Structures are given as C-alpha cells and as structure tokens.
Amino acid sequence: MNEKNPSPKNRCQKKLSAFANVAFDPSSCSHQNATLHLWQLLRYFQTMPTRTEPPPETETEASPWVEVAEFDSLAQAYDHGLVILAMGEACKVERDTERGTFALQAEPQPAPKIERELAAYADELSAPASARPFADWAPHDAGWPWIYTWIAALLGSFYMQVQHPTWSDWGASSAIPLFRDLQWWRPFTALFLHADLIHLGGNLLFGVFFTYFVGRSIGAGRGWPLIILCGAAGNALTDWIHYPDAFISIGASTAVFAALGILSGSGVAECWHKRPKLPLARVFAPLLAGFVLLGMLGSSNDPRTDVLGHACGFFLGTIAGAISGFYQHASAPAAAP
Known part of the structure; x- marks a missing residue:
C-alpha cells in the first residue's frame, strides 16, 4: 500500500534500508552511491525532531525491538548504529528522557550477534595505539x-x-x-x-x-x-x-x-x-x-x-x-x- 504521508519512523526505516541495500549489495555497490545515501541518512538524523514522549504505536506499527547498547550522546549511538547497518541489520535510536541517554535498539533475532559485534568494535576503539594494526610500522629510531x-x-x-x-x-x-x-x-x-x-x-x-x-x-x-x-x-x-x-x-x-x-x-x-x-x-x-x-x-x-x-x-x-x-x-x- 502506498503511503502519501509516511510516519517519521517509516521514513527512517526506508532511509536505513536504502543505505544498507546500496552499501552492502555487491551487485549494485558503488562508492558514490553509498556515500550519497550515508550523507542523506546523517542529514535526516540531524534534522529529525527528537520526541520527548514516544507516540503510542498502533497494532499494525508495533514491532518487537530490544536494546543492544546505551550511549550518553546521540553521536555515539549513530556511530555504533553504522556498525549494525554494516551487518545488514535494522536498528533505531530511542531517547530516554529520564536518564538522558540514547538506546540503540535492534530486532530480537540478530540481537546477540549485534551485541558481540558492538563489543568487538568497542574493544578495537579502546585498544592502545601499539595494539592496533600497523601502529608498530616504525618501532626503531631513524639512526x-x-x-x-x-x-x-x-x-x-x-x-x-x-x-x-x-x-x-x-x-x-x-x-x-x-x-x-x-x-x-x-x-x-x-x-x-x-x-x-x-x-x-x-x-x-x-x-x-x-x-x-x-x-x-x-x-x-x-x-x-x-x-x-x-x-x-x-x-x-x-x-x-x-x-x-x-x-x-x-x-x-x-x-x-x-x-x-x-x-x-x-x-x-x-x-x-x-x-x-x-x-x-x-x-x-x-x-x-x-x-x-x-x-x-x-x-x-x-x-x-x-x-x-x-x-x-x-x-x-x-x-x-x-x-x-x-x-x-x-x-x-x-x-x-
């Protein structure tokens, strides 16, 4: 059914889906298309209004989402959301107004795999410079x-x-x-x-x-x-x-x-x-x-x-x-x- 006025949630999901399809489909992947969709996605997030109270979902719109990570800033949530998109899975960010945090949510079935991937990503970010690939390319003095x-x-x-x-x-x-x-x-x-x-x-x-x-x-x-x-x-x-x-x-x-x-x-x-x-x-x-x-x-x-x-x-x-x-x-x- 075509929607003349889709909800913000549906628009968000469509943009995420478009970026995932272009960026990770080998048959249609191109650097320019992936970059364009990523830019459009980030622009959408920047201009998307933040709700203080989520509107009630109807039975047709309700979908089971589970929290896979929680972050102090919206930028961190978006950054880790790209990791989920790279896996070809859907995700969304919900703000907890009481705690002032941002919850990154995903569908229940791939949630365990997503949590392991996010944990590995966090370990890579927290690793010291000497432990990162090619950080030790010059371990000696020039002489x-x-x-x-x-x-x-x-x-x-x-x-x-x-x-x-x-x-x-x-x-x-x-x-x-x-x-x-x-x-x-x-x-x-x-x-x-x-x-x-x-x-x-x-x-x-x-x-x-x-x-x-x-x-x-x-x-x-x-x-x-x-x-x-x-x-x-x-x-x-x-x-x-x-x-x-x-x-x-x-x-x-x-x-x-x-x-x-x-x-x-x-x-x-x-x-x-x-x-x-x-x-x-x-x-x-x-x-x-x-x-x-x-x-x-x-x-x-x-x-x-x-x-x-x-x-x-x-x-x-x-x-x-x-x-x-x-x-x-x-x-x-x-x-x-």
Whole structure:
C-alpha cells in the first residue's frame, strides 16, 4: 500500500534500508552511491525532531525491538548504529528522557550477534595505539648518526676526488680489474665516488629519504650494514653480468636502491605476518610500490645512467629486507595471551 504521508519512523526505516541495500549489495555497490545515501541518512538524523514522549504505536506499527547498547550522546549511538547497518541489520535510536541517554535498539533475532559485534568494535576503539594494526610500522629510531656519517663520507670522498682525480680510477667499480685482477675493493669504494655535484646531490637526497625509513622499520644497526653490503654486491653482480666487456661505474645509487629494496622486502614480510587480516594483493603491495619507484627514479634516457646497477641493488635489497623481516618476526617473543 502506498503511503502519501509516511510516519517519521517509516521514513527512517526506508532511509536505513536504502543505505544498507546500496552499501552492502555487491551487485549494485558503488562508492558514490553509498556515500550519497550515508550523507542523506546523517542529514535526516540531524534534522529529525527528537520526541520527548514516544507516540503510542498502533497494532499494525508495533514491532518487537530490544536494546543492544546505551550511549550518553546521540553521536555515539549513530556511530555504533553504522556498525549494525554494516551487518545488514535494522536498528533505531530511542531517547530516554529520564536518564538522558540514547538506546540503540535492534530486532530480537540478530540481537546477540549485534551485541558481540558492538563489543568487538568497542574493544578495537579502546585498544592502545601499539595494539592496533600497523601502529608498530616504525618501532626503531631513524639512526641519524649513521645518516650523518654516510653524508660526511660522501662529501669527504667527493672532495678527495676533486683534489686527487686518480681516486676515481682507483676506486671505480670495473668489471675487468675486479674479475681479472681480483681488485675486490672496487664494488665497495665505488659507492662513495660521484661524477659531479648533480650526481652527488641526487644520491644524497633520495639516499637520506630511503635510509631514514630503513632505520625506522628494521633499525639502523641492522639496516645500514645491509644497505652497504647489498650496494657493493649489486655493483659486483653488475660487473659480473658485463664481464668480460669493459664496464666502469661509480655512485651511491646502487646502495640507495638497495635501501628501497630493503624497504619493499621488509614490508612484504610485515604484511605476510598480518596476512590473516589482509588480502594477498595487500601483502605484496610494498613490492609493487618498490617497482614503481625503481622505474620512476632508477631509469633514464641518459646513457651514463647505470640502470642495471640500480636494478641489481634493488633486487638484492629486496631479498635481504625480506629475510631480515621474517627473521625479526620469527625471533620476536610471543605475545602474552
């Protein structure tokens, strides 16, 4: 039967039903529709007059409602009412004028399930920040002394290059001297040499950014040795791929992209540890983000850019970061029940 003048209660139920149908029906769900109906629902609640005394219900309008929660403010009741709507159940708010509280009511059949869900929601809100998901993404200090030491080493090495040009010839990563003459130090020393100020400035800028987050995520004492080792190993791997052709490279960029790889690998390990709560796509999202940054920052049309060295540093850093992350979780003490 069509109603020309529906009661406020019926209008409220229709708006709640419309929002639930749009927001939680996979066949018709869209972000815009759900947001629109939620906005209309909240606007309706704000403009809906509050009754001091509920009007008597007729036999046809009477329905059994049970109280599932009680709140001091109307905003709290509406906030928890959205939890019930997310479950696909109906609810309403009634004001107790004597006590000055607001009762959140639901239908009797789903009431026990709703009470458990509201209790879980309350526990989540009251949990300390350290117990919430991803609140411990940065459990360590950045390790600024390590960063300052690295900056000083790069600046000092560049000054020595200017004063003694033969430093580049002696310390550059070169395939033939490394594998034929066994000059093992070259992959390491090449990380501290640069072609010019622009080359040095770019590596300092992105290096500080990535190494800062490596220190925050896995600790500077563990992260910096991995950065240097993966950077040197990336140079050696690049030389091995080019050998026996003559190949020479310098720059800290291999270590910089190793730091990016460490972030990606440790991020995958962290998400894998939380995989019961995350979809598989979210678990490997840090790796995808690392590939995107590698493509944006590590590639160039300049023939002098060592794209292969960047990729090797990132590849080895990702492996090292993943191993470090899994080891960190495996060696962490079990949480108390």
